[in-house]
Amino acid sequence: MAGPSDSPRRKHKVTVVGSGNWGTTVAKLVAENTREHPDVFEEEVQMWVYEENVVVPSDSPHYDPAVGDAPQKLTSVINKYHENVKYLPKIKLPSNVIANPSLVDAVKDSSILIFNLPHEFIGNVCKQIKGHILPFARGISCIKGVTVTDDKVELICDYIGEILGIYCGALSGANIANEIANELWCETTIAYNTPPCDQRLTNGVNGAHGAGVPVRFPKTKLTPLPEDYPPLDHGEIHKLFDRPYFTVSMVSDVVGVSLAGALKNIVALACGFIEGHGWNATAKTAVMRRGMLETIRFAQEFFPESIQEMTFWESAGWSDMIVSCTSARNWRYSKMAVERGVSLQEIERTELNGQKLQGISTTKEVMSFLRARGREDHYPLFKAVEGIVDGTFEVKDIPMLFRK
């Protein structure tokens, strides 16, 4: 039996890899929690910052006349004023968030790595830190979604885990960084499937959540979390992320959370098309619902061993779908395209400076994956979105997809 004398001697050190507005927001809330739980976590939270020069504007409270308009290092400004003046201005960070320009130094000795940076940088960043992290570190990816090729659907958290040889869970939800930074309440979902090698008996009860849940881990052999660390289970991860303004639900279904975070982008395009065509909320909810049913079908078809249907009722499921189909980028620009009677490609050119809408690539990748298996006709809404993007299907025909 575990007793007081067996209390862990070490604490979890936390690093946030990334410092955009979402990364900085997560660093803020995590640092508030490490202060509140000094028994489990080291107070100091490292935040890796891609170093750049910034000029503090003269109307900022952090403007220093002695420095004037001279460029300063972003990390120095953050550590001096406890504000990310470039990516999360006007939000006071706890003083225990430490900006670090060295990626390798920032992750050193950390047992918890939180990945929060744009999708396209993740591979490179992981390669740089590989071999420089604790072998038993655990990750949480705040990068939503999956990577789909004709061969496979790979979760981003699995991709991170495989490169680094660690276990990595996923955080996803109906979350808007600036609202959370301003402590406007919302909730999120964290999927974490405690690896068997980390599970401990606490008072005779296995401390890991998710008994009976099918286990999915990177193929790499994992190094167990040493016994002199506090356990790292749903309870501790909840402590690290949950705030009065940020309610965390823990689940074990990493696949469901990741798929919902990716496929919603296809559905958001569909909802934009529907509203751009002049239909109202009742039609939009119909399409959202059909899109969710196709998402659940996709999950059940390709990940039958690990999916749990209740996951789609989480914030990462239903709530994120609603918000993405009501106010996010994919929705906004697909609506605009139909209203103006132009293609999405035209909107990318004229409104987005050539930037790509994520929903378009997700649609094409998912359809190509389905087509490689002869399954495209079982996903009529996804297929219709592809057709509308390609100009081979008309928005007005969407309702006909659902006729018996």
Place this chain on the structure above:
Amino acid sequence: MAGPSDSPRRKHKVTVVGSGNWGTTVAKLVAENTREHPDVFEEEVQMWVYEENVVVPSDSPHYDPAVGDAPQKLTSVINKYHENVKYLPKIKLPSNVIANPSLVDAVKDSSILIFNLPHEFIGNVCKQIKGHILPFARGISCIKGVTVTDDKVELICDYIGEILGIYCGALSGANIANEIANELWCETTIAYNTPPCDQRLTNGVNGAHGAGVPVRFPKTKLTPLPEDYPPLDHGEIHKLFDRPYFTVSMVSDVVGVSLAGALKNIVALACGFIEGHGWNATAKTAVMRRGMLETIRFAQEFFPESIQEMTFWESAGWSDMIVSCTSARNWRYSKMAVERGVSLQEIERTELNGQKLQGISTTKEVMSFLRARGREDHYPLFKAVEGIVDGTFEVKDIPMLFRK
């Protein structure tokens, strides 16, 4: 084996009981379908109209100078101009919708009765037609919801069925009558659990949908549908309601559909409170989601034998919840109350001429039912809504309900 020589000799006659804007809309779409399926249905659709005098305005295309401003019978106007000038103006009805001022005459010989009138009139109407309908008639209730007392939760369709001694299903969804009347596309859910006495073998296969679904019927012994009528199963009901602009999904879970249609009113109040307080879409979807989880919990707790979780992904579930929490009455006025810092009772007085908000009575009835069983603490959001209505709970404390 059934063969061509055994084809039914009779057809289903349809009556819509009610002629408000939703009743008239349903009569329109049903009459379009009876015309398209003359093998199953009699073309003429009876619509019972509570007779009243109307004056056709002089700018109406149906204004007759010979009649002038003299009052005319509403039924005569409908049958002459094929428009319900009072409750669904400017919508052309098919000429096979026949307005009938006699309730008893309207339901005579009809094998399909569609109930579509305000909740408070249904008991009286059923008592008037009892004994005047075909004993094997079948009903579809377009009246959403349930009646809750401390003793029991009664589905409105069951209530109709029990009074009349017939089986009655339920239609519910994210539907706005005027949009459907204008043929703007949306979808709906019809729950119908074909009674065993109506189930027929067709080509050696039982024609009834829902094999394996637990059966729930009025305690009354049902009279089987005679063999010389076409069967009345999911397929035929779908034919009667489904239109290119109105996509129907058939389910067998009458309980889930009815509960979702009632409990959403509590959640809509909660969402109004949240938005009135100044929180945004992310907080609102969090509350909507928690409300849906309490709805599912309620259904599973009190109707474990008949509920199907997938029902809540139907239009009657998720879609109706979203629309009700975004644009409907309960939401609008609860938002207004918080914005103005007044009680909902005050809003009923000043904005609704003393009319009652349905969500308030639903909340009180459901909480009283739960309290009678000592279960109120398992439904924290429903309980909080009651507290806010009563002035004993503050909106700002809603997020705290969901902290672990």
